[in-house]
Amino acid sequence: MIYTITFNPSLDYCIVVKDFKTGTINRTVREQIYPGGKGINVSIVLKNLGMPSTTLGFLGGFTGDEIERRLKEQKIRTDFIRVPEGMSRINVKMRSGVETEINGSGPVIGTDEMSRLYEKLALLKEGDTLVLAGSIPAGMPENVYQEILRTLEGKKIRTVVDATGALLRNVLSYHPFLVKPNHHELGALFDVKIDTKKDAAVYGEKLQQAGARNVLVSMGAKGAVLLTEDGQILEKDAPGGTLVNSVGAGDSMVAGFLAGYEKYKDYEKALWYGLCAGSASACGEGLATGAQVEKMLAEKI
Numbered sequence: 194m195i196y197t198i199t200f201n202p203s204l205d206y207c208i209v210v211k212d213f214k215t216g217t218i219n220r221t222v223r224e225q226i227y228p229g230g231k232g233i234n235v236s237i238v239l240k241n242l243g244m245p246s247t248t249l250g251f252l253g254g255f256t257g258d259e260i261e262r263r264l265k266e267q268k269i270r271t272d273f274i275r276v277p278e279g280m281s282r283i284n285v286k287m288r289s290g291v292e293t294e295i296n297g298s299g300p301v302i303g304t305d306e307m308s309r310l311y312e313k314l315a316l317l318k319e320g321d322t323l324v325l326a327g328s329i330p331a332g333m334p335e336n337v338y339q340e341i342l343r344t345l346e347g348k349k350i351r352t353v354v355d356a357t358g359a360l361l362r363n364v365l366s367y368h369p370f371l372v373k374p375n376h377h378e379l380g381a382l383f384d385v386k387i388d389t390k391k392d393a394a395v396y397g398e399k400l401q402q403a404g405a406r407n408v409l410v411s412m413g414a415k416g417a418v419l420l421t422e423d424g425q426i427l428e429k430d431a432p433g434g435t436l437v438n439s440v441g442a443g444d445s446m447v448a449g450f451l452a453g454y455e456k457y458k459d460y461e462k463a464l465w466y467g468l469c470a471g472s473a474s475a476c477g478e479g480l481a482t483g484a485q486v487e488k489m490l491a492e493k494i
């Protein structure tokens with residue numbers, strides 16, 4: 194079974210505003226609301242690709258209820274822990290020529306709720322996959338991902354981490370199966386700017402040297418570089434298409450990679466599956482559907 198953890202789920206309020214201006218009233222020309230947060234997005238796209246998963250994490254307030262209701266509506270298995278105070282965040286994603294995002298910090302997670310998460314994680318079995326993705330709520334220690342990986346050590350669970358900064362850096366020595374920084378996030382770890390696939394490979398290799406088994410560096414419209422545990426460096430352009438909304442493109446790529454790897458047990462095909470899922474999300478409204486990904490796979494492979 195695949196489990197995804199979203200410490201900080203969200204409702205993504207995606208709006209289009211014409212000529213956005215600060216300091217005055219702007220009105221939307223289009224608005225949509227989706228359940229979000231990186232782990233949740235991975236579970237949605239996995240479901241769209243025919244792979245079941247269970248979403249773990251923390252929810253609070255009426256926003257938390259709505260996130261769960263929407264996931265259940267999509268027949269996604271949920272096993273969230275409720276926080277007694279505060280509410281799950283609403284993240285604003287605005288398109289006005291360029292994309293602007295304002296992500297909330299989320300409710301405080303208490304020690305009781307954390308213990309309940311560890312109880313659930315203790316039930317994971319050999320062969321399961323655990324995806325840890327996204328930011329953590331304010332006040333939570335930055336070693337939390339590392340602690341989770343530490344408790345799973347030796348259990349033969351495949352772990353995937355899509356996080357930034359210290360959250361990512363701290364897990365590397367626990368040998369995650371896959372980490373997926375984008376090129377900005379990878380650059381930020383080393384205080385450099387990464388614009389080319391060559392540089393992405395150079396710095397991606399440093400994550401492998403620090404312990405990651407496979408490193409997938411996504412580069413938006415430019416595609417991605419995959420460094421595999423068997424020593425391959427695979428570079429591939431993204432399938433073409435016009436950007437509509439890149440929210441969740443990276444999460445879709447993680448889902449596509451996992452689905453492709455499960456299907457073919459081949460890194461090159463998994464990379465292509467990931468790219469097609471990422472691009473299908475970026476080039477359409479909402480997250481990629483199975484049909485959109487299949488269409489891209491069939492056209493370009």
Ligand SMILES: Nc1ncnc2c1ncn2[C@@H]1O[C@H](COP(=O)(O)OP(=O)(O)O)[C@@H](O)[C@H]1O
Nearest residue numbers: 375411412413414416436442443468471472475
């Ligand atoms: N503008 C775009 N056009 C086509 N594909 C895109 C675009 N932006 C993202 N993608 C696809 O989604 C993948 C992940 O996007 P990226 O922006 O790098 O991730 P993240 O959302 O984590 O920042 C890319 O590798 C690519 O396949």
Ligand SMILES: O=P(O)(O)OC[C@H]1O[C@](O)(COP(=O)(O)O)[C@@H](O)[C@@H]1O
Nearest residue numbers: 229230231284327328441442443444
């Ligand atoms: O947990 P974070 O880093 O604040 O990110 C949460 C946001 O990221 C998303 O999961 C989208 O992620 P990506 O665009 O990086 O794939 C949104 O659904 C959500 O609002």
